[in-house]
Amino acid sequence: MLKIIHKMKEALYLDDSYLKEFEATIKEVNNDKYIILDQTIFYPNSGGQPHDTGKFIFEGKEYEVVYVGKFDGKISHEVDKEGLKVGDKIKGIINWKRRYKLMRMHTAAHLLSAIFHDELGALITGNQKDVERSRMDFSLEDFDRDKITELIKKSNEIIKQDIPVKVYTLKKEEALKISGIIKLANKMPPDLDEFRIVQIGDIDTQADGGTHVKSSKEIGEIVFLKAENKGKSNRRVYFGLKD
Numbered sequence: 001m002l003k004i005i006h007k008m009k010e011a012l013y014l015d016d017s018y019l020k021e022f023e024a025t026i027k028e029v030n031n032d033k034y035i036i037l038d039q040t041i042f043y044p045n046s047g048g049q050p051h052d053t054g055k056f057i058f059e060g061k062e063y064e065v066v067y068v069g070k071f072d073g074k075i076s077h078e079v080d081k082e083g084l085k086v087g088d089k090i091k092g093i094i095n096w097k098r099r100y101k102l103m104r105m106h107t108a109a110h111l112l113s114a115i116f117h118d119e120l121g122a123l124i125t126g127n128q129k130d131v132e133r134s135r136m137d138f139s140l141e142d143f144d145r146d147k148i149t150e151l152i153k154k155s156n157e158i159i160k161q162d163i164p165v166k167v168y169t170l171k172k173e174e175a176l177k178i179s180g181i182i183k184l185a186n187k188m189p190p191d192l193d194e195f196r197i198v199q200i201g202d203i204d205t206q207a208d209g210g211t212h213v214k215s216s217k218e219i220g221e222i223v224f225l226k227a228e229n230k231g232k233s234n235r236r237v238y239f240g241l242k243d
Helices: 096-120 145-159
Strands: 021-030 034-037 054-058 061-071 074-079 089-094 124-128 134-138 165-171 194-200 204-207 221-229 235-242
Touching: 089 096, 096 134, 096 145, 096 194, 096 204, 096 221, 096 235, 145 221, 145 235
Parallel strands: none
Antiparallel strands: 021 034, 021 089, 034 074, 054 061, 054 089, 061 074, 124 134, 134 235, 165 194, 194 204, 221 235
16 A cells, blocks of 8 residues: 655645646657646556546547556556647646545545554555545454454544644655554565655654545545455455545
């Protein structure tokens, strides 16, 4: 979960996850439908968070953005038809309903990972967030469904406190002094000068490159869906959100 990333100046979502529209110039067009811009608010598929969808508008014509990925350090937008050229100045609009649900899911995942880590010493071994339901894999010896539901209940009590969520950058040496800054199992710190940090009050501080809400209250309520035993010391927890 939670891909660690430094600041990319063209990735506007790193500074403001609430941007819904933007204007940009096309820098590259590959195979007629893979578009690279000078700046973007579209989040690329990464770190367990799905890509944004939406559209580009150019000279009154709409191009649906069906996939966004990051390749060779560049954010590439796949559109549904040909026609866009290098130098075109487009307006981009994301599917905000989808993005906002993923922001809530991602912040909920941070909160859960913090609670599971603090209470059980669990680390994250895998995760995948989605609009309707998400999953997290934890390194846990015991498969205790009652304990899982108890921790989710505790997380929901924290959510109600309306705790602010801050996003900022730290030099690597400062970031690595923070206990639990990386909650991924078998994950070594990346070779970066700066880390982007997401902090939920005094509950959790993690290095992360995804999009998040500004307050825990925006998450709503975490709903426990099911838990699975995925082998030795690996427990999978599925959850959703109540609007």
